[in-house]
Amino acid sequence: MSYFSFEVLHASKKSQARVGRIHTPHGIIDTPNFVAVGTNGTLKALDNVQVNKLGLQLMFCNTYHLLVHPGTDVIKSAGGLHTYINRPYPIITDSGGFQVFSLAYGTVKEELKSKGLNRHAEAVIKISEEGVLFRSYRDGSPILLTPESSIQAQKALGADIIIPFDELPPYHIDPKKLKQSLDRTHRWEERSLMEHRKDPQQQAIYAVVHGGIDKALRTLSCQVLSNLPFDGYAIGGSVGKNRQEMVEMLAHTVPQLPKNLPNHLLGIADLPSIDEIVKLGIDTFDSSYPTRSARHGSVFVSNGQQLKLLQTKYKDFHEPIERTCECYTCLNYTVSYIHHLYKAKELAGLTLATLHNVHFMVQLMKNYQEAILNDEL
Amino acid sequence: MSYFSFEVLHASKKSQARVGRIHTPHGIIDTPNFVAVGTNGTLKALDNVQVNKLGLQLMFCNTYHLLVHPGTDVIKSAGGLHTYINRPYPIITDSGGFQVFSLAYGTVKEELKSKGLNRHAEAVIKISEEGVLFRSYRDGSPILLTPESSIQAQKALGADIIIPFDELPPYHIDPKKLKQSLDRTHRWEERSLMEHRKDPQQQAIYAVVHGGIDKALRTLSCQVLSNLPFDGYAIGGSVGKNRQEMVEMLAHTVPQLPKNLPNHLLGIADLPSIDEIVKLGIDTFDSSYPTRSARHGSVFVSNGQQLKLLQTKYKDFHEPIERTCECYTCLNYTVSYIHHLYKAKELAGLTLATLHNVHFMVQLMKNYQEAILNDEL
Numbered sequence: 095m096s097y098f099s100f101e102v103l104h105a106s107k108k109s110q111a112r113v114g115r116i117h118t119p120h121g122i123i124d125t126p127n128f129v130a131v132g133t134n135g136t137l138k139a140l141d142n143v144q145v146n147k148l149g150l151q152l153m154f155c156n157t158y159h160l161l162v163h164p165g166t167d168v169i170k171s172a173g174g175l176h177t178y179i180n181r182p183y184p185i186i187t188d189s190g191g192f193q194v195f196s197l198a199y200g201t202v203k204e205e206l207k208s209k210g211l212n213r214h215a216e217a218v219i220k221i222s223e224e225g226v227l228f229r230s231y232r233d234g235s236p237i238l239l240t241p242e243s244s245i246q247a248q249k250a251l252g253a254d255i256i257i258p259f260d261e262l263p264p265y266h267i268d269p270k271k272l273k274q275s276l277d278r279t280h281r282w283e284e285r286s287l288m289e290h291r292k293d294p295q296q297q298a299i300y301a302v303v304h305g306g307i308d309k310a311l312r313t314l315s316c317q318v319l320s321n322l323p324f325d326g327y328a329i330g331g332s333v334g335k336n337r338q339e340m341v342e343m344l345a346h347t348v349p350q351l352p353k354n355l356p357n358h359l360l361g362i363a364d365l366p367s368i369d370e371i372v373k374l375g376i377d378t379f380d381s382s383y384p385t386r387s388a389r390h391g392s393v394f395v396s397n398g399q400q401l402k403l404l405q406t407k408y409k410d411f412h413e414p415i416e417r418t419c420e421c422y423t424c425l426n427y428t429v430s431y432i433h434h435l436y437k438a439k440e441l442a443g444l445t446l447a448t449l450h451n452v453h454f455m456v457q458l459m460k461n462y463q464e465a466i467l468n469d470e471l
Numbered sequence: 472m473s474y475f476s477f478e479v480l481h482a483s484k485k486s487q488a489r490v491g492r493i494h495t496p497h498g499i500i501d502t503p504n505f506v507a508v509g510t511n512g513t514l515k516a517l518d519n520v521q522v523n524k525l526g527l528q529l530m531f532c533n534t535y536h537l538l539v540h541p542g543t544d545v546i547k548s549a550g551g552l553h554t555y556i557n558r559p560y561p562i563i564t565d566s567g568g569f570q571v572f573s574l575a576y577g578t579v580k581e582e583l584k585s586k587g588l589n590r591h592a593e594a595v596i597k598i599s600e601e602g603v604l605f606r607s608y609r610d611g612s613p614i615l616l617t618p619e620s621s622i623q624a625q626k627a628l629g630a631d632i633i634i635p636f637d638e639l640p641p642y643h644i645d646p647k648k649l650k651q652s653l654d655r656t657h658r659w660e661e662r663s664l665m666e667h668r669k670d671p672q673q674q675a676i677y678a679v680v681h682g683g684i685d686k687a688l689r690t691l692s693c694q695v696l697s698n699l700p701f702d703g704y705a706i707g708g709s710v711g712k713n714r715q716e717m718v719e720m721l722a723h724t725v726p727q728l729p730k731n732l733p734n735h736l737l738g739i740a741d742l743p744s745i746d747e748i749v750k751l752g753i754d755t756f757d758s759s760y761p762t763r764s765a766r767h768g769s770v771f772v773s774n775g776q777q778l779k780l781l782q783t784k785y786k787d788f789h790e791p792i793e794r795t796c797e798c799y800t801c802l803n804y805t806v807s808y809i810h811h812l813y814k815a816k817e818l819a820g821l822t823l824a825t826l827h828n829v830h831f832m833v834q835l836m837k838n839y840q841e842a843i844l845n846d847e848l
Contacts, residue, residue, distance in 0.1 A: 134815035135808070141819040143803050164811045168787045172807060257495050348540040410545045426520050426557050430549060431512070434541040438511035441818050 098254070098298040098325055100356045107469040110348065110375035111462075116326075116356050117185045119255035119296045123151045125356065126372045126456040126462055127187065128363055129380035133159050135169075135179040137452065138385050139444040142181045144422075146451070148372030149456050152184045152255075154380040157247050158193035161237065162230050166250035174252030186255040186300075186380075189244040189286070192330070194218060194226050195262035223278065223282055225259065241285035244313075249295055258329060260302045265332045266280060272306050279304050280318050298325035300358055306332045307339060309346050316350035327351045328358040329376075339365055344374045363455075365398055372462050375471060384455050388447035391436050394454040401429070403447060408433040421453035422446075475631070475702055476676040484846040486837075487725065487752035493703075493733050495561045496555060496673045500528045502733065503749045503839055505740055505832040506563065506757035510536050512546075512556040514829065515762050516821040521799075525826070526833050528566040529561045529632075531757040534624050535570035538614065539607050543627035563632040563677075564758075566621040567664070569707070569737075571595060571603050572639035588831045600655065601637065603836045618662035626672055634705060635663030637679045642709040649683050655696050656681050666698055675702035677735055683709050684716060686723050695726035699772030704728045704733040706753075714744055721751045740832075742775055749839050750848060761832050765824035768813050771831040778806070780824060785810040798830035800824075 097119050104113045116123040129152045130137050137145055137153070139329070145153065156173060159164065172178040175185055175450030197217045219227040225240030241259040248256040258435050259282045263275040283301055290299045301324040305311030319327065329347060334340040351357050356377045363381030371379060384394065389408070391403040400414060401408075411433070414424035423432070423446040465471040474496050479765065481490045493500040502503045507514050507522070514522055514530070522530065525702045532552060537543065554563055574594045585738055596604040602617030618636040636659045640652040678701040682688030696704065697736050704726060711717040713728040717739070728734050733754045740758030742826040748756060768780040778785075778792060788810070791801035800809070800823040812820030842848040 134811070134817055136812060136817050136819045139818045141804070141823060159815070163814050164786055164807065168807060168811075172785055172789045172805065178805075179807055180808070215548070228536075229824060292831070409541055410548055412549045422520070428549065428555075430541065430558070431555055434511070435513060437540050438536070440511055440513050440515045441516045441821060444818060445822065446518060 097296040100326070100354070102354070103471040104467050106373075106466045106471055109336060109373040109471055111373050111466045112375055112377070112471050113463050113466045114356065114377055116184075116377075118298070120182060120254050121151070121182045123184055123378065124233045124459075124463055125237070126355035126466070127152050127364075127378050127459045128368075128384070129358075130385060130452055130455070131382040132179075133154075133382070134163075135160060135175065137186065137448065139389060139441070139448045140178050140402050140452070142274050144449065145452070146181060146183065147422075148452050150183070150444055150452060152186055152378060152380075153181060155185055155187050155188045155251070155253065156190070156193060156242065157251065158239075160187075160251060161190060161247055162232050165246045170250040170252075174250075176252065183314075184255070185251075186257070187248050187251050187253040188257045188360075189259040189302075190239050190247065191226070191244065191245040191260045192262050194228050194239055197228065197231075199262070199264040206347075206446040216311075221261075221277060223281075225282075241282045242289045245286050245289040249290075249293070249297070252295065253297065254292065255298045255300055257300055258283040258290075259304060260304060262331060263304075263306060265306070265335060267306065267309065270295075272308060274277075274313060276304050276311055276315060280315070283319065284322060291323075298323055300324060300326035300328045300356075301330045302330040302360070303351070304331040305347075307334055307343060309343070310341065312347045313350060316347060320352055325354070326356040326358065328360050333359075333362070337370065340367065341370050341374070344371060344376070348375045365394065368458070368462075370465075387447050388451040389444050391443075391447065393450050394458075396454075403429065403433050403436050403443070405433075415450055419450065419453070421450050423450040423453075472830070474673040477703070477731070479717075479731070481844050482496065482691060483843045484848060486650075486750040488750050488843045488848050489752055489754070490840050490843045491754055493561075493754075495675070497559060497561045497631050498528070500561055500755065501836075501840055502754040503843070504528055504755050505745070505761070506531050506735075507762060507829055507832070508533075508757055508759040509556075510759070511540075512537060512552065514825065515759075516766060516818070516825045517829070519556050521822075521826065522829070523558060523560065524799075525829050527560070527829060529563055529755060529757075530558060530564055530631065532564050532572060532628070533567070533573050534558075534564045534621065534628065535567035536615075537564075537628060538616075539609050539626055543624045547627040547629075551627075553629065561632070562628075562630040563634070563735075564625050564628050564630040565634045565737075566636040566679075567624065568603070568621065568637045568752060569614050569639050571605050571616055572776055573674065574605065574608075576639070576641040586643045598638075602657075602659075602831065618659045619666045622663050622666040626667075626670065626674070630674065632675045632703065633667065634677055635660040635667075636680060637681060637707060639708060641679075642685060642712060644683065646685065649685060649688065653681050653688055653692060655719055657692070660696065661699060664701065670699075677701060677705045677733075678684065678735070679705045679707040680724060681708040682724075683685070684711055684720060686720070689720065689724045690727060697729055701732070703733040703735065703738050707737045710739070717744065718747050718751070721748060723755065725752045742771065745835070745839075749843075761828040762825050765828040766821050768820075768824065770824050770827050771835075773831075780810050780811075780813050780820070792827055796827065796830070798827050800827040800830075801816035 160236040
């Protein structure tokens with residue numbers, strides 16, 4: 095499989111952190127690295143030419159959203175997702191399962207806030223061994239998502255890395271039901287892998303390790319999935335209700351993954367967590383946190399803090415967000431002006447803040463790679 | 472006054488159309504030309520580096536909005552509007568009067584739709600010979616706008632071209648009241664001019680000819696204001712309830728303006744009107760129509776039509792908006808993708824459509840200039 099490979103360049107002497115390089119048909123992903131989320135085929139408030147210039151090496155797109163609109167047939171007829179969205183660099187898509195089950199169960203955060211069942215719960219019509227039947231949030235039409243149809247959708251999209259269909263069980267779940275869910279997820283993942291291998295199309299497929307916060311089940315999941323010829327290993331499902339639980343779970347799980355293959359942590363990239371997960375040996379991780387923070391007026395600065403653009407004290411702060419930052423926003427605009435754009439509800443504010451945060455993440459990960467190469471982390 | 476000048480390069484043999492060049496401290500404005508509206512110091516959905524690249528030669532900013540936020544003191548402390556918003560090219564600001572009186576009377580369009588008094592009518596506390604006292608829509612604080620304070624605000628902003636304080640009377644107005652309003656506007660404009668001339672600061676000031684749809688009053692306004700040493704002449708107030716009334720009014724008014732000075736038509740730039748106003752000898756004209764149309768999913772194409780991006784037929788139209796267009800959007804994205812961005816409510820769609828429409832206007836005006844130089848218009 096020459097179109098996809100992974101090499102570990104250096105393992106830190108101080109932690110499990112490692113520097114590596116993933117080779118894909120659309121270029122290299124240096125690891126550890128942040129993966130930005132472009133749900134609908136674009137990072138919110140940016141267009142892809144802007145993103146391409148930022149040096150972001152991997153973008154995460156959501157199959158579920160692209161299935162609902164414009165539909166995978168449209169994207170296939172355009173020549174695939176890379177052409178459709180004008181991104182010549184690596185893309186990863188998920189299976190659609192996460193969104194479908196988020197609709198059914200809500201997110202862990204919603205659960206912990208006791209919001210109960212998500213208001214979209216009625217969107218899921220039926221979950222069976224076959225897969226999940228749900229209603230499109232756009233027009234109410236029924237969509238059947240199975241391991242096979244998810245893979246076929248991801249083949250139509252043509253991302254460099256795809257993900258098998260899995261179930262996202264709720265955080266609060268009866269242990270017996272969690273085991274049943276895990277077993278079914280393993281069967282679904284194997285079906286996904288089989289479907290993929292009929293015609294790999296230069297795509298790599300990552301397994302998704304599940305088991306919630308049950309260590310024995312995480313071990314079982316690593317064992318079952320390691321025996322299957324996946325190209326990499328993602329860690330999914332609930333990894334805990336707080337950072338401490340997450341760290342414990344990852345410290346337990348990561349060492350049980352094949353060391354010669356890349357791993358990916360699904361859905362986590364807040365700044366305090368990055369420090370932890372990189373040290374635990376995570377290669378890539380995705381989250382909409384940096385882009386969502388930007389839209390809420392929160393921009394990252396290099397002391398690990400966030401500057402809240404809407405605060406009145408920034409009204410006449412005629413300096414860039416950071417003097418040393420070389421992003422488009424900092425080279426061209428002051429905090430005072432961006433503050434004004436937010437206050438005046440001008441969309442340009444969202445774009446400028448997002449450009450800064452994504453640039454920040456790209457630079458941050460270069461710094462992490464450097465620190466690991468120097469055994470400083 | 473070496474910092475501002477106007478030269479007529481060619482007068483068409485077929486119409487009143489003319490090609491000219493306005494020299495300002497921040498560069499040249501070729502005429503006839505479209506002036507895009509950047510109310511809050513930015514074209515909606517774009518940032519100014521993007522606008523600078525589009526070749527837009529003049530941007531219109533609204534003193535009223537900038538007074539309310541961030542305040543002219545903030546912009547002055549940044550070094551003026553050009554620095555604050557990062558636009559090294561010419562800027563024109565209005566007096567704030569238009570917005571204040573729109574609050575009081577509503578727009579002509581609202582009036583014609585019988586919406587009656589605008590819902591913000593209570594924002595205007597008092598209109599007197601002195602000026603207008605109104606409440607900030609942001610925080611309710613009282614703001615007094617007078618000819619002198621409007622000019623001082625525009626001096627703090629530092630645009631290349633400024634506009635005297637005037638009253639915008641409603642379309643349906645008693646002839647006697649219209650005459651009273653006109654007389655007061657003339658007094659306000661003269662006070663504005665006097666205030667400006669105390670310290671010109673390399674700014675040019677355009678008079679605003681009023682008189683509504685009363686030809687005699689338009690003639691009077693041209694006479695009164697032509698006798699004052701303004702640097703250019705804008706045409707403001709109601710110029711009619713439809714295109715025919717507007718054409719009649721401009722055909723009557725434009726010939727009465729000083730021919731050696733630039734003129735400007737306030738607030739009109741829909742495509743069908745441009746053809747008419749250019750032939751009547753208008754040099755510059757502003758409108759938010761091209762940018763607002765873009766945000767509503769309407770993009771301009773060279774046959775004079777508009778392509779409605781939200782129409783389902785564009786779902787799988789894998790071509791740029793126009794094959795021959797060389798804008799950022801057409802060089803990088805297809806209609807299908809932009810359609811998808813609109814359907815998915817991604818802000819990037821608004822940005823891409825706006826970039827196209829502004830580029831279209833810049834090219835359109837180059838074509839008009841060329842046609843006039845060749846006596847084809």
